[in-house]
Amino acid sequence: MSHPQRCYLGFDSSTQSLSAILIGVTAGRAEVLWQHVMPFDEAFPEFGTVHGVLPSVDPLVRVSSPAMWVKALEQMLARVAGCGVDMSRLCAISGCAQQHGSVYLGSDEAYTRSVSPIWMDSSTREECAEITATVGGAAVLAQRTGSRAYERFAGPQIRKFYKADPQAYVGTARIHLISSFLASQLLGADAPLDPGDGSGMNLMDVAANEWWPPAVDATAPGLFSKLPRIVPSASVIGTLAPRWQSKYGLPPARIIAWTGDNSSSLVGTGLVTDGHVVVSLGTSDTVAGIMRESRVDPGGIGHVFGAPTGDFMGITVFKNGSLARERVRDAYGLDWAGFSESLRSTPTGNLGRFMFPWFDPEITPDVPVPGVRRVGLEPDDVPGNVRAVVEAQMMAMANHSRWMGVGVRRIHATGGAAANRDVLQVMANVFDADVYQFPVGNSACLGSALRAWHADAAASADPVPWPEVVRDLAAPLAASRVSPHESAVATYADLRKRYAEAEGRLRGAL
Numbered sequence: 001m002s003h004p005q006r007c008y009l010g011f012d013s014s015t016q017s018l019s020a021i022l023i024g025v026t027a028g029r030a031e032v033l034w035q036h037v038m039p040f041d042e043a044f045p046e047f048g049t050v051h052g053v054l055p056s057v058d059p060l061v062r063v064s065s066p067a068m069w070v071k072a073l074e075q076m077l078a079r080v081a082g083c084g085v086d087m088s089r090l091c092a093i094s095g096c097a098q099q100h101g102s103v104y105l106g107s108d109e110a111y112t113r114s115v116s117p118i119w120m121d122s123s124t125r126e127e128c129a130e131i132t133a134t135v136g137g138a139a140v141l142a143q144r145t146g147s148r149a150y151e152r153f154a155g156p157q158i159r160k161f162y163k164a165d166p167q168a169y170v171g172t173a174r175i176h177l178i179s180s181f182l183a184s185q186l187l188g189a190d191a192p193l194d195p196g197d198g199s200g201m202n203l204m205d206v207a208a209n210e211w212w213p214p215a216v217d218a219t220a221p222g223l224f225s226k227l228p229r230i231v232p233s234a235s236v237i238g239t240l241a242p243r244w245q246s247k248y249g250l251p252p253a254r255i256i257a258w259t260g261d262n263s264s265s266l267v268g269t270g271l272v273t274d275g276h277v278v279v280s281l282g283t284s285d286t287v288a289g290i291m292r293e294s295r296v297d298p299g300g301i302g303h304v305f306g307a308p309t310g311d312f313m314g315i316t317v318f319k320n321g322s323l324a325r326e327r328v329r330d331a332y333g334l335d336w337a338g339f340s341e342s343l344r345s346t347p348t349g350n351l352g353r354f355m356f357p358w359f360d361p362e363i364t365p366d367v368p369v370p371g372v373r374r375v376g377l378e379p380d381d382v383p384g385n386v387r388a389v390v391e392a393q394m395m396a397m398a399n400h401s402r403w404m405g406v407g408v409r410r411i412h413a414t415g416g417a418a419a420n421r422d423v424l425q426v427m428a429n430v431f432d433a434d435v436y437q438f439p440v441g442n443s444a445c446l447g448s449a450l451r452a453w454h455a456d457a458a459a460s461a462d463p464v465p466w467p468e469v470v471r472d473l474a475a476p477l478a479a480s481r482v483s484p485h486e487s488a489v490a491t492y493a494d495l496r497k498r499y500a501e502a503e504g505r506l507r508g509a510l
């Protein structure tokens with residue numbers, strides 16, 4: 001193993017696992033030194049999660065365990081300490097987490113709520129309506145906070161908690177997002193939030209990067225004092241707590257503000273300027289890109305979040321991502337090779353047959369009542385259903401990301417399913433864009449390590465420009481390019497319209 005001058009550690013606390021990546025930087029060149037993934041279900045069975053989520057009788061409720069995330073972080077620190085790299089060179093640590101999840105703490109830092117609602121939760125329809133009405137309508141809320149009210153966003157979730165358990169709410173001194181909660185664990189003190197994650201709350205003024213008082217007041221009484229401070233993404237927020245230094249022999253590394261997984265993924269796929277998009281095929285499927293100015297979606301789909309570069313990011317989020325693909329695969333007893341074979345053996349456009357893979361309530365479009373819908377497709381047609389789920393996801397992503405106004409010529413693909421080139425071929429054909437893969441699969445986690453480097457260099461009065469930070473590890477692999485096929489592009493241009501019409505009809509009938 002080489003001996004880099006400086007090391008940087010990045011974490012990603014996602015829905016299903018905690019990951020860590022350690023990078024080394026020598027004379028401006030970066031390399032990955034070590035990485036590790038801990039899947040929550042297998043590593044921490046005592047918490048009883050399934051795909052990282054606690055079982056719930058109500059299909060709209062999706063919560064997880066903050067105590068599990070802390071345990072994972074501590075175990076990961078132990079692994080980092082024992083990974084064989086000289087840790088005296090560790091200069092800075094950052095991280096990211098699944099967005100929107102909120103953690104509730106008393107003044108003694110004990111949990112005032114043992115569970116955390118996460119991004120998959122859709123149980124706050126009523127609270128969304130109340131907040132929207134109080135601030136003067138969806139357009140006003142979207143204009144200020146970057147999004148109309150969304151059920152998974154922390155603001156509506158906080159309101160629901162306040163209404164359900166006012167006493168516990170009053171006893172709550174601090175409400176963190178998962179990112180700032182885990183950063184606090186590393187600091188051994190209360191950590192601030194960055195705008196990339198703060199913008200996923202329906203509480204922050206996205207242009208000013210400050211809490212927006214009308215939304216804070218509309219959400220719950222006395223909320224302002226319970227919210228963390230907001231600091232720029234590249235802020236040094238302290239050093240690794242003495243407790244971790246002595247327990248694991250780690251140095252007083254700088255802690256850089258944590259962010260949301262989607263903004264971190266922008267860095268981890270080299271998207272530090274506008275003009276391209278990243279499509280992430282993970283537990284959630286997302287389409288995101290950098291925006292120079294905040295342009296809110298007039299249709300009320302999608303969000304404007306803060307970007308790690310200090311710009312804005314446009315993003316559209318789909319709940320039925322990898323778990324929907326897995327459900328189709330499992331329903332027909334396939335493995336991923338069989339899934340790919342089905343894609344290859346079926347015609348582009350699937351003979352005009354559609355699936356709407358709403359296994360869970362969908363975010364985009366807003367589908368509160370789950371249930372898979374098929375148009376012209378028999379449920380027992382194995383390859384037809386495999387093609388249908390992939391085409392549906394790609395057409396929905398292409399249709400519902402048009403509002404960002406980014407002419408998509410090139411897509412940076414990440415997330416587990418981005419390893420599957422048959423899936424990427426459908427993506428290229430539907431979007432009519434070249435699709436690229438990346439050397440490091442976990443772009444959110446890599447983004448954390450790169451953000452740590454970027455912020456540490458800036459704080460050391462030796463700034464490294466973003467294009468240099470992403471050059472070695474987050475550049476698309478030229479040889480991985482998947483290009484669109486002309487005839488398939490024409491087929492999808494027509495099919496996308498028909499898919500959108502069918503989607504509108506189905507939603508109208510809900």
Ligand code: XUL
Pocket residue numbers: 014015097098099100119152200260261262284286317
């Ligand atoms: C973003 C969102 C998801 C989670 C997944 O708005 O809800 O992408 O961040 O971890």
